[in-house]
Each structure stands twice: as structure tokens, then as C-alpha cells.
Amino acid sequence: MIRKTRPGSFPITDPAVIAAGGLDVQLVLERERGSSVEGAVLHLTDRDLAAADAYEDDDRARRRVVLASGESAWAYLDADPLRSAQRIVVVGDSIAYGRCDPRGGWTSRLAAAHITRNEAAHRVFNLAVPGSFLSDVSEQTPALLAARLPDTLVVAAGVNDCAIPLASADAPYDVPAHIAEHLGSLAATALNHHARLVVVGPAWIDEARTGDYGGLRFTEARVRALRASVRAWCDGHHVDFLDLWEPLRGKPELLLDGIHPTAEGHEALYRHLGAPGC
Known part of the structure; x- marks a missing residue:
């Protein structure tokens, strides 16, 4: 579970990603105090992470977030940090x-x-x-x-x-x-x-x-x-x-x-x- 985030939709601007997935929006984590999102933590190798980075387009960025357990993990967030800030x-x-x-x-x-x-x-x-x-x-x-x-x-x-x-x-x-x-x-x-x-x-x-x-x-x-x-x-x-x-x-x-x-x-x-x- 990721603390202080909520799911939202985010426009996909990369035509190749839209063509591959068939959608022009993607769910993205947004910060909101008191909210949480259920999910799973995946344990990836450096090679896996590199592949995930290559897959994501420029509208999303890999950043550290804190889980409800107190541990930290990588998550893909809005690449514009001020647009998603409160x-x-x-x-x-x-x-x-x-x-x-x-x-x-x-x-x-x-x-x-x-x-x-x-x-x-x-x-x-x-x-x-x-x-x-x-x-x-x-x-x-x-x-x-x-x-x-x-x-x-x-x-x-x-x-x-x-x-x-x-x-x-x-x-x-x-x-x-x-x-x-x-x-x-x-x-x-x-x-x-x-x-x-x-x-x-x-x-x-x-x-x-x-x-x-x-x-x-x-x-x-x-x-x-x-x-x-x-x-x-x-x-x-x-x-x-x-x-x-x-x-x-x-x-x-x-x-x-x-x-x-x-x-x-x-x-x-x-x-x-x-x-x-x-």
C-alpha cells in the first residue's frame, strides 16, 4: 500500500504507447494526504528496472515513494512535479x-x-x-x-x-x-x-x-x-x-x-x- 497517494488519470502523448495499449489515458498515482492505494510491491533486477524505464514515456518519471509499512519503493509518477503537487x-x-x-x-x-x-x-x-x-x-x-x-x-x-x-x-x-x-x-x-x-x-x-x-x-x-x-x-x-x-x-x-x-x-x-x- 502506498501512503498519501490516490489514483488519477493521465493523458498519454506518445503515439507508440497509445497504439500498443489502445488507450490514450493511464492511471497514475497522485499525492493526497490521508489517501492510500492498494497494490503489490515487485522485486525487480536492475535490468528489469531499465526495461520499465524504457517502456514509460516522457510524461512519467520513476521516483521514490513511501509505503504504509514505512519502507520505500519506486513508483512512476507525473514527470512534472509541480503539476501534481498540492x-x-x-x-x-x-x-x-x-x-x-x-x-x-x-x-x-x-x-x-x-x-x-x-x-x-x-x-x-x-x-x-x-x-x-x-x-x-x-x-x-x-x-x-x-x-x-x-x-x-x-x-x-x-x-x-x-x-x-x-x-x-x-x-x-x-x-x-x-x-x-x-x-x-x-x-x-x-x-x-x-x-x-x-x-x-x-x-x-x-x-x-x-x-x-x-x-x-x-x-x-x-x-x-x-x-x-x-x-x-x-x-x-x-x-x-x-x-x-x-x-x-x-x-x-x-x-x-x-x-x-x-x-x-x-x-x-x-x-x-x-x-x-x-
Whole structure:
């Protein structure tokens, strides 16, 4: 039995799958607090899992879920984690917080659209803190979730981790290992709260304008490396990765100081996340 899910229908868009099965909809698990779905747990080999992944089309993704027994298992869910979410908690740094935007950034726009879809059931809690490193987010998040009953945990942090501290510019660059450690901890936290982990990648920066930012220097090369590390970790652990690089790339006018998006920049990030489906 899978806890906190309910069966729903999902449109199939792959013509080959429709032709093979004769249906254009498929049942899919949707999260709903207090609900459960009866079923069986299959013990598969890596080869079996690979075959199942190949069979499923791009509209579904294999993700970890918690069973009523407390054990975890793989299940195929809606590949769009925000479309299927109800209660979303966002943790991260100043960009997720919405600094430099009177409207509260892309997170505030997401919240408005998400809650409008279902005012009774949908919630978005923006708990991002400017200046946060991924280690801060990993340490502080467990205590924040229980009262908010999330089904989706969105992590938008890491840019501060890849900055060069001017006081020790020759320090070793170990962000990939650092990222793996703290994202792994956040994945465990999300699973403990029956929530789906969603990791937001960094946005493009205008290196020519970042300069000395509070004793830190940001470079495009390091932010690119961070983006690659986060994506690789998410791919390797079957965790949702939302890439925010392209909406701002090569558009310095959408950045106030080379790092923080303007209001128009945040609007571009929000639209890139798929505003009509949020």
C-alpha cells in the first residue's frame, strides 16, 4: 500500500504507447494526504528496472515513494512535479527568496498561480533565506517541514557554495562532493516527510558585473560546474531537476547586479517553470 497517494488519470502523448495499449489515458498515482492505494510491491533486477524505464514515456518519471509499512519503493509518477503537487515548501537562498523583486520573485508568482488552481487544498510556503549555503538549507529544513505537511520539497540553493572566497581564493574547489552530501541529506528529509524532492538549478550570472560581492566572487565557470554537478546528482538518484539557466542566459538586462534577477528576470524564470501548468 502506498501512503498519501490516490489514483488519477493521465493523458498519454506518445503515439507508440497509445497504439500498443489502445488507450490514450493511464492511471497514475497522485499525492493526497490521508489517501492510500492498494497494490503489490515487485522485486525487480536492475535490468528489469531499465526495461520499465524504457517502456514509460516522457510524461512519467520513476521516483521514490513511501509505503504504509514505512519502507520505500519506486513508483512512476507525473514527470512534472509541480503539476501534481498540492502543498509545496521552497527552501533556498536569496534568489528563491525573491530578493530585488517587490513581487517576491518566481516563488511568489508560482504561489499565486498554484493556489488559484485550488484555494482549499493548494499551498506554497517560501522558507528561503538570503545568504544561505546548501549546508544551511540541509541543516535547517528538517525542523521546518512537519507543521507544513508538504508533498513537495523544492530546493533552490547552491550558488553561494560555488563562489570564490576572496580571503582564500586558492581554496580547493570541492563543490561536487559538497553537493552530493547535502542533496543526499535533503532527499532523506523529503522521503521522511513523504514529500517529493525537486531541485532547482542555478540561473545564469553576468560575471562581468558581480565583482566583490560580500567577500565573494562569482564566476560563470563555477556556476556552470555547479549546474552540471546538481544535474548529474539528480539524474543518478532519480530526483526531479528544474533547470533555470536558459531564461536569463546572455540577458544581462534581466539581472540587477549580475546575480539577482530583476522583476522581469523573475517573471522569465517563472514562465520557464511552466506557468500554465503550475
